[in-house]
Amino acid sequence: MRVSVKEAAKTLEVSEQFIRIGLQRELLPIGTAIKMSSKWTYHISPKLLKEYIGEHN
Template identity: 55%
Template sequence: MSSKRISVAEAAKIMGVSPQFVRIGLQRNLLPFGFATNMGGGCRYTYYINPKEFQEYLGLNNANQI
């Protein structure tokens, strides 16, 4: 895994969970590696996953990159 952007789908695949699990976790501030922003007050969200924090959350270091 490099320092490029990580999509919700990619994060879910790496974690072995559904993309919906990641989306809800980010919306509810339950996952410490990113956030969800509500765009315009509706039901549409934009997601950001910090690559470094995601890697740390998974317990990986540079030698164990995905």
């Protein structure tokens, strides 16, 4: 399971572009961004997102 860029942006109260750039530059430790040809693909881990915002199970 993964979290969409839109959902992550809403959770962190930032723009979707913030999430995309943060993942592309490896500055946001919530998932990965992989460039496939000229298009980026994003994987945001629900677990890493929760840890990043300080939420524990």
